[in-house]
Amino acid sequence: MTPPAVDLRLLVPELVVTATAVAVMLAGLFLPAGRQHLLRWLAAVGTLAALGTTLTAGADPTPAFAGMYVRDALTRVIQATALLAVLLAQWLSGEYVERTGLEAGEYYALMLVAALGAMLMAASSDLIMLFLGLETLSIPLYVLAAFARTDLRSQEAGLKYFLLGAFGTAFFLYGIALLFGATGSTGYRALAEHARTPAVIFQAGLALLTIGLAFKAAVVPFHFWAPDVYEGAPLPATAYMSVIAKVGAFAAFLRVYVVALAAQAGEWSTLLAAISVLTMIVGNVAALRQTSIKRLLAYSSIAHAGFILTGVVAGTPSGASAVAFYLLAYTFMTLGAFAVVLMLHRRGEEADQIADLTGVAWRAPALGGAMALFMVSLAGLPPTAGFLAKFYVFTAALDAGQIGVVVTGVLTSVVSAYYYLRVAYTMFTGQPHEDVGFAGGRWVTAALVTASAGVVVLGIFPGRVISFVQQVGQAMR
Amino acid sequence: MVVEVIIFVFAALGALAGGLGVVASRLPVRNALSLLLVLGSLAVTYLLLAAQFIAVLQVIVYAGAIVVLFLFVVMLLHRQLGAMSPDRLRWQGPVAIGLSAAFLILMLLTLRFATNAAAPAPAEFGTVESVGRALFTSFALPFEVASVILLVGIIAAVVIGRPASRPVAAPPRSSAPSPVGAPRR
Numbered sequence: 247m248t249p250p251a252v253d254l255r256l257l258v259p260e261l262v263v264t265a266t267a268v269a270v271m272l273a274g275l276f277l278p279a280g281r282q283h284l285l286r287w288l289a290a291v292g293t294l295a296a297l298g299t300t301l302t303a304g305a306d307p308t309p310a311f312a313g314m315y316v317r318d319a320l321t322r323v324i325q326a327t328a329l330l331a332v333l334l335a336q337w338l339s340g341e342y343v344e345r346t347g348l349e350a351g352e353y354y355a356l357m358l359v360a361a362l363g364a365m366l367m368a369a370s371s372d373l374i375m376l377f378l379g380l381e382t383l384s385i386p387l388y389v390l391a392a393f394a395r396t397d398l399r400s401q402e403a404g405l406k407y408f409l410l411g412a413f414g415t416a417f418f419l420y421g422i423a424l425l426f427g428a429t430g431s432t433g434y435r436a437l438a439e440h441a442r443t444p445a446v447i448f449q450a451g452l453a454l455l456t457i458g459l460a461f462k463a464a465v466v467p468f469h470f471w472a473p474d475v476y477e478g479a480p481l482p483a484t485a486y487m488s489v490i491a492k493v494g495a496f497a498a499f500l501r502v503y504v505v506a507l508a509a510q511a512g513e514w515s516t517l518l519a520a521i522s523v524l525t526m527i528v529g530n531v532a533a534l535r536q537t538s539i540k541r542l543l544a545y546s547s548i549a550h551a552g553f554i555l556t557g558v559v560a561g562t563p564s565g566a567s568a569v570a571f572y573l574l575a576y577t578f579m580t581l582g583a584f585a586v587v588l589m590l591h592r593r594g595e596e597a598d599q600i601a602d603l604t605g606v607a608w609r610a611p612a613l614g615g616a617m618a619l620f621m622v623s624l625a626g627l628p629p630t631a632g633f634l635a636k637f638y639v640f641t642a643a644l645d646a647g648q649i650g651v652v653v654t655g656v657l658t659s660v661v662s663a664y665y666y667l668r669v670a671y672t673m674f675t676g677q678p679h680e681d682v683g684f685a686g687g688r689w690v691t692a693a694l695v696t697a698s699a700g701v702v703v704l705g706i707f708p709g710r711v712i713s714f715v716q717q718v719g720q721a722m723r
Numbered sequence: 724m725v726v727e728v729i730i731f732v733f734a735a736l737g738a739l740a741g742g743l744g745v746v747a748s749r750l751p752v753r754n755a756l757s758l759l760l761v762l763g764s765l766a767v768t769y770l771l772l773a774a775q776f777i778a779v780l781q782v783i784v785y786a787g788a789i790v791v792l793f794l795f796v797v798m799l800l801h802r803q804l805g806a807m808s809p810d811r812l813r814w815q816g817p818v819a820i821g822l823s824a825a826f827l828i829l830m831l832l833t834l835r836f837a838t839n840a841a842a843p844a845p846a847e848f849g850t851v852e853s854v855g856r857a858l859f860t861s862f863a864l865p866f867e868v869a870s871v872i873l874l875v876g877i878i879a880a881v882v883i884g885r886p887a888s889r890p891v892a893a894p895p896r897s898s899a900p901s902p903v904g905a906p907r908r
Contacts, residue, residue: 388879
């Protein structure tokens, strides 16, 4: 047995992220308390370097590392999205981490490792790598949810997320075991070969694998943990986990279903279509009654998981491109909405109730305008990124003949406009609370400006971004 | 062949009994010891499947290290833990048993249709050498990623276990100082 070719140049983005995480953690131990803000620069520089190497790295569709890892166009696009998410989330956290006295070194290191997990999931070409990527993504998120250790709600969020996440992982592993039993291999290629004559055990394995991924993506009926965890976790951690977990999980959906099992789309698309319809309905309807902005955005993230899933249901290369575009748009608009909430505080606490936003727009018009922009985008109205993202996934699903899914998607989008625009409306009406003050800073402002620019550019001048994400679809043809 | 079946039946019954003990007992010490029974029985099953190295690892790592760690924690925190409080959600137990039974039946039905697709394992399967070869050739990258996960686990334990360095509006904590770790700043 000869050792496989180890070409570390393929792994440069992952290595840069890992090295940055370790460097930030070590620097956090040695920097004195007054100079911890230097960590943000270190983390930002490392993330930008990784982003640069991802974008410039070549795309090669042949798996490397003995069939474990592939760096193709899908890898590049999803990794760029994950790195953008972690960069914006670092900026969002800047002042919050300082204000609340969280340990900055470990905090940024865990964020970066979670991004590494999502990157590895996107680059996996073997179920073992997918599983390890999933764990690399999940474990830091469990800790980030519990990061405010002195806060009981944060502890509860961390424990809940950990237990339910471990439960989901067990299903995922059981699925891998059954698939291994059916195919005698864990590679996606073996999966594709055996899918032509599927045995019952193969389908059962695939179903269990889907359950595990659906847990991570917070898709109905595996979403029960999401609102409680999102509500209890520290605000910037909530923002980050709502984005990065989706990026990783949908990268896996694309890899397993749209790439490996493309030929059997007729068999699995019905199952995913049912989950997608259920998710859109439950997420959007449950969001109507929320009074906490964190819970509202939690249900919003569930609803968006349903919308993104419609692109997977399409099962076509254009569907995969649409999913990649949606993930990018979702990153900008969700992190932007969280950035607005992070700019405020209620007597030093998080201003996490929708009522806290009352009339804020008249004291800070720019903040009100930004929130209105993000809410319009989340609701999917033109001329924003959210509209185009929905347009592309629904078009892809229509082309694949999934009319029922698209009709549900459009109808639930209308429902969602009500609760999103209610938030924007609250900001522009009534008297501001005396307790609510501004807690802005340079870093969170930078995140807010970047997210707003992203939403506008993706909505109005999407040309270059679209040709970037269309690499995904072209690579599959 | 007959000997193998007999050994398997005993190991399987032991694993089942241990699993029931983990779930059903209300004393943390009994839970941990039942887990030991599960892990030991599984090690025997691995031996029957010709995976000697995995069986040894199972005994050393899980039974030797992890269960002992559980027992340490249970003994150290004995006063706080004691017996667990009764369930407040009474309907939860029966529903859980019903759902588990449904899942079990579903999986059994699935496995009944399983055909022996995979080739029988080669003779050197499960030896230390073949596992080591696999780890350092085909599974080199997963092996490295697993090391990152272990690093995260360590960071996680430190982050969660460390006493609060600055009590930021913290609720009053128990007065006993933690024996390990110290405020960093």
